[in-house]
């Protein structure tokens with residue numbers, strides 16, 4: 001009887017182990033598939049800017065081209081170079097983040113300042129798409145212990161997506177909600193929305209609801225993965241909400257509060273006391 005018990009236990013272990021191995025093989029295959037897809041997307045995104053740049057160069061080569069065409073061509077080259085630089089910056093950050101090589105230069109900063117930096121950098125893009133950009137920031141100072149540039153980068157990514165995944169004439173709202181011991185920044189848009197089964201997956205590296213190869217909106221699928229890691233490095237968390245396709249999306253970033261007063265405000269307070 002003991003021998004058959006032992007046999008049964010062994011059988012069960014073998015079955016369990018086999019299932020585990022199969023599951024881990026599936027994960028590897030899936031990761032490999034996503035890597036292949038990413039390489040195709042990357043090639044596509046790198047090649048995309050070249051056609052307009054080539055056209056612009058042809059215009060610039062024409063002797064005595066009219067000034068309007070020259071201005072147009074220069075703008076095209078400018079814009080594409082900016083887009084390519086951004087792509088390459090993201091790629092470099094991606095490799096830094098996955099090797100744990102991003103270091104935060106933390107200081108006590110005002111969250112309003114961080115958000116203002118982010119909002120100002122996307123304002124021209126939002127205006128070009130005729131989006132209404134609404135900000136609901138608190139009157140009182142909300143201090144966070146953060147790397148101003150890196151935290152702003154996280155919000156720029158969210159805002160860029162809000163602009164990109166909303167058809168022209170939409171509404172984008174940034175709001176700060178104060179909670180016990182923490183603060184939540186909400187970035188909400190009236191755009192295409194995210195299907196429920198993708199709400200958690202959008203933060204995974206290379207994950208895109210619809211492949212950049214098959215849609216008009218480009219992208220590498222690394223922005224939200226970077227954002228999630230940057231927020232986590234700040235001791236915070238992020239989640240995505242959406243009422244469904246076509247019903248807009250909302251990203252909530254929760255951050256711990258700092259009890260200290262931001263440096264810039266400290267100086268201002270001293271100045272206002274003295275003046």
Ligand code: ADP
Nearest residue numbers: 161162165202208209219220221222223224249
């Ligand atoms: P991408 O370069 O594709 O924009 P991200 O990592 O920034 O990559 O986002 C991952 C995916 O999440 C996007 O491809 C898109 O499908 C979805 N997504 C992100 N932000 C939004 C949003 N505001 N509205 C709708 N979908 C979004």
